Amino acid sequence: MSEVSSKYVLQTVGFDARFPNTNQTRNCFQNYTDYFKCISAKGEDYAPCKQFKKAYHSLCPNEWISKFDDQRDNGTFPASLEP
Amino acid sequence: MINYLTYLTTIFNDASEPWQLGFQDSAAPGFTGIVTLHNTIGFYLIVISFSVFWVIMSVIYYYSSSKNPIAYKYLTHGTVLELVWTITPALILIAIAFPSFRLLYLMDEVISPTLTIKVVGHQWYWSYEYSDFITDSGDSIDFDSYMIPESDLELGQFRLLDVDNRLIVPVDCHIRLIITGSDVLHSFAVPSLGLKLDAVPGRLNQVSFLAERSGTFYGQCSEICGVWHGFMPIVVEAVSSPDFIVWLDSAS
Numbered sequence: 001m002s003e004v005s006s007k008y009v010l011q012t013v014g015f016d017a018r019f020p021n022t023n024q025t026r027n028c029f030q031n032y033t034d035y036f037k038c039i040s041a042k043g044e045d046y047a048p049c050k051q052f053k054k055a056y057h058s059l060c061p062n063e064w065i066s067k068f069d070d071q072r073d074n075g076t077f078p079a080s081l082e083p
Numbered sequence: 084m085i086n087y088l089t090y091l092t093t094i095f096n097d098a099s100e101p102w103q104l105g106f107q108d109s110a111a112p113g114f115t116g117i118v119t120l121h122n123t124i125g126f127y128l129i130v131i132s133f134s135v136f137w138v139i140m141s142v143i144y145y146y147s148s149s150k151n152p153i154a155y156k157y158l159t160h161g162t163v164l165e166l167v168w169t170i171t172p173a174l175i176l177i178a179i180a181f182p183s184f185r186l187l188y189l190m191d192e193v194i195s196p197t198l199t200i201k202v203v204g205h206q207w208y209w210s211y212e213y214s215d216f217i218t219d220s221g222d223s224i225d226f227d228s229y230m231i232p233e234s235d236l237e238l239g240q241f242r243l244l245d246v247d248n249r250l251i252v253p254v255d256c257h258i259r260l261i262i263t264g265s266d267v268l269h270s271f272a273v274p275s276l277g278l279k280l281d282a283v284p285g286r287l288n289q290v291s292f293l294a295e296r297s298g299t300f301y302g303q304c305s306e307i308c309g310v311w312h313g314f315m316p317i318v319v320e321a322v323s324s325p326d327f328i329v330w331l332d333s334a335s
């Protein structure tokens with residue numbers, strides 16, 4: 001079989017012991033808030049923050065992400081994003 | 084030669100067929116476990132049914148009022164008998180519970196997934212999002228999957244079952260599905276892969292599965308969700324990992 005090269009790496013966010021159940025709603029939300037807490041503390045270019053971004057993109061439906069983004073813009077996001 | 088080989092090739096049953104009573108062929112370890120548990124319990128169910136009916140029929144036959152007119156005088160109470168018919172079913176239930184729970188927790192386990200796919204149920208179609216490979220521009224691969232209407236069916240396609248855009252997954256990879264609904268309750272079900280999970284608005288449900296062989300697996304929405312509930316089928320196509328990468332490159 002010939003080697004297939006791709007710009008993509010088959011990799012996703014792993015198991016998280018804080019969310020061992022079928023219900024992963026909080027896993028998505030936690031990673032979203034953690035990302036924005038992380039970048040407000042360390043700045044947008046701080047590499048370790050990227051992990052949270054990857055996680056919430058993998059777990060949150062796109063519709064939810066845009067809704068959260070809107071809420072952040074309007075200041076109605078239901079959690080503190082201060083570090 | 085090719086003809087000869089096709090006789091040896093197994094054709095798997097991966098879609099429901101008219102008047103089908105049995106299971107579809109398994110394509111995932113989870114579903115193989117479910118079928119095995121079902122068959123094992125089914126065997127003991129037949130054994131138990133035969134013995135219970137045998138006892139009942141014997142009692143009716145030997146203790147009928149014509150044959151045994153005063154049986155009630157001596158058969159009003161039997162401690163040993165009552166203990167036996169209380170404890171035996173309890174033991175049987177325990178014997179069923181152990182393999183059942185073992186399978187339940189095995190299937191619950193999310194074993195280091197290689198891929199996360201988000202499944203969103205809508206009135207009345209499914210949409211799929213592959214967001215593991217987010218590029219810097221923020222694009223994710225997402226598409227809607229609508230049933231092909233009867234008028235557009237091509238030869239060999241399944242009526243009420245085929246869709247325009249299939250959910251493509253790599254074979255032999257642990258895949259995590261994040262399932263949710265965007266309007267009302269739906270349920271994502273694919274029998275051959277042993278999947279059935281409710282799509283609940285505002286909640287993310289997680290399942291993991293592994294496709295053991297390449298193939299096309301069919302399923303349907305399994306929670307009544309409105310007038311076109313019966314017209315939002317699910318098609319999962321399992322392909323080899325290199326083919327999956329090729330598809331990914333073409334899809335983005």
Ligand SMILES: [Cu+2]
Pocket residue numbers: 204205207268269270304305306307308312315
């Ligand atoms: Cu539905």
